[in-house]
Amino acid sequence: MTSLPARPQPKPGVLDIEAYVPGKSKAPTGVKLHKLSSNETPFGASPDVQAALRDVAAHLELYPDGQAGALKAAIAEVHGLEPARILCGNGSDELLGLLAQAFLSPGDEAIHTEHGFLVYDIYIRAAGATPVVARERDERAEVDAILACVTARTKIVFLANPNNPTGTYLPETEVRRLHAALPGHVLLVLDAAYAEYVRREDYEAGAKLVAEFDNVVMTRTFSKIHGLAALRIGWMLAPEAIVDALDRIRGPFNLNAMAIAAGAAAIRDRDHVEKTVAHNDAWLERLTRELSALNLRVTPSVGNFVLVHFPDEAGRTAADADAFLTERGFILRRVAGYGFPNALRLTVGSSEANEGVVAALKDFLAK
Numbered sequence: 001m002t003s004l005p006a007r008p009q010p011k012p013g014v015l016d017i018e019a020y021v022p023g024k025s026k027a028p029t030g031v032k033l034h035k036l037s038s039n040e041t042p043f044g045a046s047p048d049v050q051a052a053l054r055d056v057a058a059h060l061e062l063y064p065d066g067q068a069g070a071l072k073a074a075i076a077e078v079h080g081l082e083p084a085r086i087l088c089g090n091g092s093d094e095l096l097g098l099l100a101q102a103f104l105s106p107g108d109e110a111i112h113t114e115h116g117f118l119v120y121d122i123y124i125r126a127a128g129a130t131p132v133v134a135r136e137r138d139e140r141a142e143v144d145a146i147l148a149c150v151t152a153r154t155k156i157v158f159l160a161n162p163n164n165p166t167g168t169y170l171p172e173t174e175v176r177r178l179h180a181a182l183p184g185h186v187l188l189v190l191d192a193a194y195a196e197y198v199r200r201e202d203y204e205a206g207a208k209l210v211a212e213f214d215n216v217v218m219t220r221t222f223s224k225i226h227g228l229a230a231l232r233i234g235w236m237l238a239p240e241a242i243v244d245a246l247d248r249i250r251g252p253f254n255l256n257a258m259a260i261a262a263g264a265a266a267i268r269d270r271d272h273v274e275k276t277v278a279h280n281d282a283w284l285e286r287l288t289r290e291l292s293a294l295n296l297r298v299t300p301s302v303g304n305f306v307l308v309h310f311p312d313e314a315g316r317t318a319a320d321a322d323a324f325l326t327e328r329g330f331i332l333r334r335v336a337g338y339g340f341p342n343a344l345r346l347t348v349g350s351s352e353a354n355e356g357v358v359a360a361l362k363d364f365l366a367k
């Protein structure tokens with residue numbers, strides 16, 4: 001009894017976690033801000049969302065529907081899915097955390113890739129488990145490297161497809177090859193936060209695999225294409241047994257009423273989604289081309305962002321570029337925490353923002 005600590009102590013591992021640092025959002029005073037640091041959409045949410053929010057605002061005294069039924073119904077209708085296989089979350093982040101909590105115990109391992117989304121590491125550690133990092137090749141996840149990390153202790157493989165911050169993806173054949181070689185008790189989590197932006201014939205976000213197997217889930221978000229990051233809305237497609245497990249440990253009202261109504265309105269506005277994707281398609285290609293023409297290496301992306309690599313030269317590094325761009329109101333994302341000390345991630349913004357950032361980088365490199 002003498003060795004008991006004087007103060008409450010977090011459980012082992014919690015203080016080893018590096019808190020997530022979101023993208024910056026401030027420009028110097030007097031300069032127009034172009035926030036290109038968090039992969040938000042330049043088009044905002046569907047105009048239909050405003051009316052949905054006004055209806056909810058009239059009755060804030062009422063608890064929301066704990067099943068988020070209207071949102072599940074809208075998702076099921078638009079994507080042709082069964083509502084019973086859908087679980088909604090306070091952002092897809094919450095769902096990733098619930099998966100870790102439900103399936104990982106101390107002593108277990110969970111795999112993510114070298115430049116994978118940082119949130120996985122946080123939730124794996126928070127569950128008391130051990131993160132195992134699979135190396136990537138050419139800034140892309142590699143199936144054989146992931147499989148080489150699988151041990152008897154492995155319980156989850158987290159794969160962002162496409163990945164953030166690289167923007168690279170694995171085609172359906174590779175995801176299937178990965179799944180086929182995983183033991184049946186290992187859960188494959190396909191984080192498809194950017195699925196709507198991908199225009200590749202050989203890409204499949206995950207719904208087909210979830211339909212076929214008991215050990216695959218796909219997570220999606222309303223934060224990116226649907227422009228609802230502020231409201232925190234995500235969803236997961238999963239086998240019913242996994243939905244059931246997470247339903248037991250989630251907060252009973254994990255989605256608020258505004259989120260449920262806004263999400264349902266947003267996902268039904270297909271024109272808004274199409275317009276957003278068309279803009280992204282054109283600019284993804286153009287930004288990649290114009291930045292490459294400035295002799296900056298750009299990782300080939302299928303998302304709504306590009307990873308831009310800077311020269312290893314004093315005055316021209318990513319840190320120097322970041323300072324230069326910030327002065328001019330262009331806020332990009334530093335990605336040192338993702339293993340890219342000399343790169344910046346640039347979100348595809350409005351045409352004005354995109355043109356401005358290219359012009360500013362041209363000035364920066366001409367200095």
Ligand SMILES: *Cc1c(COP(=O)(O)O)cnc(C)c1O
Pocket residue numbers: 039090091092093094117160163164191193220221222223224229232233234
């Ligand atoms: C943005 C993003 C998410 C979405 O998170 P939300 O909690 O739904 O806002 C999930 N995964 C990846 C890889 C992302 O980049």
